[in-house]
Amino acid sequence: MTVMRSFAALLLAALMPLAAMAQYLETTTHFAPRGMPGTDSLVVLVPEGLSDVSLPGWGAETTAQVNRALQAAEFDGSARQRVEILAPAGLPYERLITLGVGNPGELERPVAEEIGAALSVHINGTRAKVIELNASLISDAGDNSRLSAAIAHGVDLRNYRFDQLKSQPDARPAQTYHWVVSSVGDAQRQYNMLRAVAEGVFTARELTNLPGSNGYPAAFAEYALQTLAPLGVEVTILGPEEVLEAGMGSLYGVSQGSQHKAHLLIAHWRGSDDQPIALVGKGNTFDTGGYDLKTTSSILLMQGDKSGGAAVVGAVKALAGQQAAVNVVGVVPLSQNSISGEAILPGDVLRAGDGTTIEIGSTDAEGRLILADGIWYARDRYNPSVIVDIATLTGAKTTALGTDYSAIFSDYPELVDSMKLAGQMTDELVWQLPLGPYRGIIDSRIADIQNTGSPGAQAGAVFLQHFAADTPWLHIDMASQALLSSARGIHPAGGTGHGVRLLTEWVKIYAGVQ
Template sequence: MKTLLALSIGAILAGSTLLSPAVSAATPTPYIHTQFNVTESMQQADLLVVLVPEDSGELRLSGWDRASRNHINRAISVAAFTGKAGSQLEIVAPVGLNYGRVLLLGVGNPAELTRAKAEEMGASLSGWVNGTKAETVHVHSQLIANATDNHRISAALAHGVELRNYRFDRYKSQPDARPAQRYSWQVALATDARVQFEQKQALAQGVFTARELTNLPGSDGYPEAFARYAQQVLEPLGVEVTILGPEQVKALGMGSLYSVSQGSHMKAHLLVARWRGNQDEQPIALVGKGNSFDTGGYNLKTQAASILRMHTDKAGGAAVVGAIKALAGQKAPVHVVGVVPLSINMISGDATLPGDVVTAGDGSTIEVGNTDAEGRLILADGIWYAREHLNARAIADIATLTGAKVGALGNAYSAIFTQHSDIEQTMREAGDLVQERVWPLPLEGYDGIVRSRIADRINTGSPGAQAGAIFLQHFAGDTPWVHIDMAGEAFVNSATGIHPEGSTGHGVRLLTEWVKLYQAQ
């Protein structure tokens, strides 16, 4: 790789991009094979899904003759099906209809059905459909009379189907067939509904991108490969992408970021991705931890089960890339920039040692009390870069940072740390909306928690979640800031809800909605 030390700082900040080929395994591929069509008329299909509001009474759909109605409504009576949200009733070989199966899917009171519940129902529908041999599915929603509810619920169900049908199979020589059904969604007004479907599909593409990046093994998702992958998926959407290579990172003084990868031949990078959806001078900055594999460094992880999953330590950075992709795909009217400091925590004769002192971009010194607390080392310089070089109006960082967070909140909530009530409120609202929920933990009352004997601060402390947050708070300076610790939420061992087995893409939907809510204040 060509040395870039001769570049001036001005040239570096202009965003010169390093040139070298990306690894083929990190090349974007189609994420999903399921297809959707929005229509206002009945379509022939292998399966008919009817969305049924609670207590709808006798069902009468266009094209059903008396025998068909009698058969369907007799089945409803026998099964005591009421249309409660999430309930299902399957009718095989319905009399007088050209569908192999009819599935009645209860939506409860449509006005009260939340987005998150509808998405979960879509994921459940996907699982049911995938258990059949159906190639075509028609979803009839016109029993939901209110057009707003009709479109909202249909789009949310479709989003749930998409999210569940993602598969990471690029390394299988003979992968199982992916779900590839063709869905037609019969809605009240196709033109209006299509807008909502397209918005949700853009969001799903962001989630898929994050899942793919997180799922990549360490040797294929290393810093430069991660950055190149992001560049390939973002630039076609109009996102401005800058990749700073290791010599540029060093020249800018980001010794904290650089130190984590100095033991590897795959050195640190910094990815910057800007979406200018409006002309605001100050962007909202999203900073994501992109540690592409975490051995623990010389504080080596010694449990096989733990180290096996350390390719997921880049999930925060993947969430930032996914959120930028979603916002750009939605053409959201926001000015947002994603910053992903990228590292790989390896051991060699050149690796950082416990007790070493490194200098961050802001000139402050850090004692490396534990090389396995590397996430805050790379985020420190990422946050500083967003503040100093991007003039961010607000900064949100996100990371799989501490086991202490899992001990405090488990996997049901991400921890958030902020002293800004407007950020906390909008972050909690966004989390509730998409069911990537957050819970605030305190920053106050921990004086001296990251005090170092020999440097300005140390990268360890107890309690661990607070120590990580307070360490990072310094680098945000006076810029409104929030830290999101999403440890434990990046990966699932088996399919659940909207998540297939593997990476969840957690954080994409949270950040996407938060940026829009915060921008609108």
């Protein structure tokens, strides 16, 4: 294993101790066959179609009060319905909450997660500390475990906080969630798998949220090393000199105007002996646009330009945490696109690792420049069965699809279909856009190709396809999905960790280990 640590990278560790970085949640989750003493709040999961809601041990007075309240609120157990009863008669709880789960056999995982997220928001607005969540009204054992784990996962995802840079951070949610389920072992197993995904999402959010002066290339790489190596992931970090020695002039060029030069992070999880699956994520740690300077308020969000790379790190962490039987290599080219007397200029020509010369039509089309060398490196050094790259690449994608869908590009129908399935499973939806024919879209007069063209999203995809060569390949453009200005669904405000859940599920689907 080759690991290069720079002195600069250690500044991040000094700012945020590694023990603190690894502690993403203060809440705890337990599964048991029965309740526990000291509970102050009871949450009952209620399927649709029940004529009366009642649990063993409830007296007639309790049952009557609860069902009278539910009737008044027109509660019928539909998914997402919630009714709270304070000081329920005959019960030792401050509050009782009924939570509708609809038809348990038909309730999809993303909806269950959103139910959990909404519950956590409600609980955080109360003084509840110990919450029992009773799933005994869900009679099917498989649904009982599956939905309990998914709702608990939604609670976790919403309760993440990025507060390391605050001198006096607000108190984090710190409740104990005690689940009463029909099969403790099965529910715990499913939750553990989802908790590994959550840890990957938290890592991606953390990396995305880091400001440009904290999350620069060496610091990003060091963070990834510290979080992945303990899980058995082989981490290799190439520093600027090694990037140059490998011939990756396209990656190096983007950072040459910054004091924080280019790095390349490789994270290899060998969960099987199969031919590797390669994930390549854009890690532009801050994007000024270079000499094609960003002049709008969007520059304030440009720490999010490393979110594709963060998604790859998070997905590798999730798969390693699950001990998934897959061979996956994550490659993250890392840069900081800044302006100085050494920065690349519009019209300059760079040479990529595969020898391709690239005319710089815009210094603000830098993501494809670093991904070009990342894709080439993955293909050249690991001979993968498939390459998927992910990036906040183009504003044109946002114009075309908004923020509900990522754009995907590929000439391989099986890759498109499997990615769509992963998107449906995780609610990180994707929509295929065409690769062509767009004849001459990235032609250059003075070099082999140029890094701009129209239409913009397609030009970026066609550019990247060149470096995948004959390896099966798919490109994900997740522009405008990395950051939220306010909390929504399973996400608090800030970095979303978008792509982690999508890539984690897709790798397993593609590898046939679902």
